[in-house]
Amino acid sequence: MTKLLLLLVLMPALAYGEAKRIISLAPHITEILFAIGAGEQVVGVDEASDYPEAATALPDIANYRSINLEQVLALEPDLIIAWQSAQSLQVAPLVQLGIPVAYSEPKQLDDLSDELLRFGRLTGHEQQAQQVAEHYRHRLAALRQRYQEAAPVRLFYQLNEVPLMSASQHTWMGQAVSLCGGDSITADSPTPYPQIDAEFVLAQNPDVILARNLSALQRWKDWPELAAVQQNQLFTMDVDTLHRFTPRTPGGIAGLCQQLDLVRQHRQKAN
Structure with a gap:
C-alpha cells in the first residue's frame, strides 16, 4: 500500500x-x-x-x-x-x-x-449536452403544464421496506410526486428521507401506496382497512427512472402521473 x-x-x-x-x-x-x-x-x-x-x-x-x-x-x-x-x-x-x-x-x-x-x-x-438539456427541460415543462391543475391524490411513496422509508418534498422523488398532483403523506418531513412506521401510514390512510415491486407492496394487504388496499391502488413504480436522476427521469414522472390519473378516473366513475 x-x-x-x-x-x-x-x-x-x-x-x-x-x-x-x-x-x-x-x-x-x-x-x-x-x-x-x-x-x-x-x-x-x-x-x-x-x-x-x-x-x-x-x-x-x-x-x-x-x-x-x-x-x-x-x-x-x-x-x-x-x-x-x-x-x-x-x-x-x-x-x-x-x-x-x-x-x-x-x-x-x-x-x-x-x-x-x-x-x-x-x-x-x-453541444450534445446542450441538446439533451433542452430536451429534458421541454419534457419537464410539458408535464408541469399538463398536471398543474390535477386533482390531488393522497399517497404514500415507499422508498424502502426495512427500515420503512419515504421521500419528502426536499427530494426529486417528492418533487415528481407533487408535479403529478400527488399529495404525499411525508411531503412536509424536515428530513429528505424520513424513516416512519406502519402505524403512521395507517393513521394517514393514503388512497395510493407506491413501491418498487409487488413483493414490497404485499405487506399492506395485512391491513384491509387501508383505502389503498380497499380500492386496489397498490402501484409499482419504475425505480430506474425515478430513483436515478437522469435524462430518463421525465419518462418515469410521466408513468407516475399516469398511475395517479387512473385514480382520478376511478373517482369520476364512482361519482
Whole structure:
C-alpha cells in the first residue's frame, strides 16, 4: 500500500475540462455521461451502474461502501465524478493525492439541465449536452403544464421496506410526486428521507401506496382497512427512472402521473 500511495502522489493533477479517462462512482453519473456522448471516455464505474448496457462491460471499481484504490491507479483516470453527499468521505484520500474529483449533487428537478451542461464542459461534449438539456427541460415543462391543475391524490411513496422509508418534498422523488398532483403523506418531513412506521401510514390512510415491486407492496394487504388496499391502488413504480436522476427521469414522472390519473378516473366513475 505504501508504494501505491507514493505512485498516487506522483500522478499529475489534471485540470477539469475535456477529461479523456473518467471514473464514474454512481449510476446516475454514468448514465448522464453516456447520454451526452462521453461514454467512450468512461473507463471505470461503480458496481450499480447498469445503464446503458455498454456500462456493464466496464470495470467495477467501487460500491456504496468503498473504492478500490489499486484499480483506480491502474485505470489512470484524469477525472473522477462522485455523488457528493454519499461519497465525499470515500474520495477524500483521492483528492488529497491530487486526482481531480468533481461532484454531482442535483437536488431539484430543474438542476439536472445545469448538471448536463456542466458534464458537457468537463468532457468536451457541450453541444450534445446542450441538446439533451433542452430536451429534458421541454419534457419537464410539458408535464408541469399538463398536471398543474390535477386533482390531488393522497399517497404514500415507499422508498424502502426495512427500515420503512419515504421521500419528502426536499427530494426529486417528492418533487415528481407533487408535479403529478400527488399529495404525499411525508411531503412536509424536515428530513429528505424520513424513516416512519406502519402505524403512521395507517393513521394517514393514503388512497395510493407506491413501491418498487409487488413483493414490497404485499405487506399492506395485512391491513384491509387501508383505502389503498380497499380500492386496489397498490402501484409499482419504475425505480430506474425515478430513483436515478437522469435524462430518463421525465419518462418515469410521466408513468407516475399516469398511475395517479387512473385514480382520478376511478373517482369520476364512482361519482
